[in-house]
Amino acid sequence: MRIARFSIDGNVAFGVIEGDKQDELVLDIIKGIPFADFELSGTKVPVSKVRLLPPVLPNKVVAFGRNYAEHARELGNEVPDAPFAFFKPSTSVIGPGDEIQYPSFSEEVHHEAELAVVIGRMCREVPRERVKDVIFGYTCANDITARDVQKREKQWARAKGFDSSCPLGPWVETDLDASDLTIQLTVNGQQRQLGRTSEMIHSIEDLIVNISEAMTLLPGDVILTGTPAGVGPLNVGDEVAVTIEGIGTLTNKVVKRG
Numbered sequence: 309m310r311i312a313r314f315s316i317d318g319n320v321a322f323g324v325i326e327g328d329k330q331d332e333l334v335l336d337i338i339k340g341i342p343f344a345d346f347e348l349s350g351t352k353v354p355v356s357k358v359r360l361l362p363p364v365l366p367n368k369v370v371a372f373g374r375n376y377a378e379h380a381r382e383l384g385n386e387v388p389d390a391p392f393a394f395f396k397p398s399t400s401v402i403g404p405g406d407e408i409q410y411p412s413f414s415e416e417v418h419h420e421a422e423l424a425v426v427i428g429r430m431c432r433e434v435p436r437e438r439v440k441d442v443i444f445g446y447t448c449a450n451d452i453t454a455r456d457v458q459k460r461e462k463q464w465a466r467a468k469g470f471d472s473s474c475p476l477g478p479w480v481e482t483d484l485d486a487s488d489l490t491i492q493l494t495v496n497g498q499q500r501q502l503g504r505t506s507e508m509i510h511s512i513e514d515l516i517v518n519i520s521e522a523m524t525l526l527p528g529d530v531i532l533t534g535t536p537a538g539v540g541p542l543n544v545g546d547e548v549a550v551t552i553e554g555i556g557t558l559t560n561k562v563v564k565r566g
Contacts, residue, residue, distance in 0.1 A: 310556075311342050311445065312479035313365075313403075314358040324348060325355065325479055343428055343444065343527040362403035363447050363480045364426055364528040369396040370519050371422075371451055371468070375508050375534025382537050391510045391518040394464050396451070396474045396532070404477035404558050409565040410544050411470045414454035417542050417562075420535035421493035421501045421550040424449035425512055426480050427529040434520040439513045442525070445482035448550045448558035449532050450475040450493075452542070475550075476530065477558045486512060490553040491536055495546050503536025 310325040312335060322342050323335030333355040339347045373392045374385055381387075402408070410417055428444025451468065452475070458467035486505055493501035510518070515531055542548060542562050549559040 309482050310479045311338070311363065311482060312355075313361045313363050314355075315361055316353060316358045320361065323353070326352075331356065360404045360478055362401050362476045363478070364476070364530065366398055366401065366528050366530040367526045368398070369401065369474055369530045369532060370394075370525075371396055371532035372510070372515050372534050375510055375515075376503060376536045377507070377509060378503075378537035379535055379539065382539070387509060391515050393519055394468060397469050399471055400469050400474040401530075402472050402475050402560070404475070404560070406475065406560060407472065407563045408450075408452055408475065408542070408548070408560050409472045410542075410562055411454055412565050413466070414457050416454065416456040418453045418455045418539045419493055419495065419500065419542050419548050420451035420453055420539050421491050421552075422449040422451050422532045422535050423486060423489065423491060423505055423552055424476060425486070425516070425531040425533060427525045427531070428527055430524060430526055432520055432524045434516055434525075436513050436517055439516045442516065442520075443512075444527070445480035446484050446486050446552075446555060447476055447480045447530075448478070448552050448555055449530070450548065450550050450558065450560065451532055451535060453539075455541075474532075475558055475560045478556050481555045484554050486554075489555075490551075492551050493538070494549045494551075495540075495542065497547075500540055501536055501538035503538075505533070507536060508534060
């Protein structure tokens with residue numbers, strides 16, 4: 309099912325999305341939160357009448373770099389033998405339709421379309437055969453990167469962790485085989501990235517086993533699984549859209565930081 313987080317009349321709630329046509333989607337509001345057994349309220353509201361928010365508010369976003377060989381090569385990097393992790397703070401997260409604010413300290417900001425895995429339960433040292441048990445679902449992500457800063461500074465905290473650098477959405481799809489999905493990204497309607505999740509060097513199972521060896525994952529935490537080749541620059545005024553097969557499309561516009 310598709311689970312969205314949204315606001316309406318100043319209230320924030322989760323809901324299950326029903327329908328297929330974009331202009332006819334309806335939310336059935338969930339009683340409470342969706343990370344455990346939940347009930348539907350039966351109160352329904354059209355998606356067109358609400359503001360979709362980031363589908364989760366993660367305690368942490370764990371991102372894995374250079375997980376597609378062609379992407380590693382296009383930036384002149386070696387393909388890592390083991391998963392290569394970094395973090396994006398919770399303050400970097402924005403939702404569908406929110407603005408990506410071009411940071412004042414960068415002159416080269418890039419898009420990176422990614423499949424995001426949402427964790428559904430507290431877990432640590434997850435064995436490979438139990439990985440699916442701790443996954444709540446999947447959503448679209450854009451790992452916005454200040455490329456010039458990434459190249460200049462030894463740590464990636466500023467380059468990948470600035471405010472609005474982690475768009476997520478539009479919702480979480482809980483019933484999905486994510487092993488071979490199409491990922492594409494367009495800028496102003498022109499395709500920039502196209503790949504498949506089957507091209508990952510390290511699988512979703514590899515990534516969750518790797519990071520859960522080191523730290524506890526909490527419900528709502530997000531794992532970014534890497535980006536396919538084709539990353540490139542964004543400019544103020546651009547509209548960037550990430551589409552993942554079986555999930556949907558995450559669209560954001562780039563604006564000058566105020």
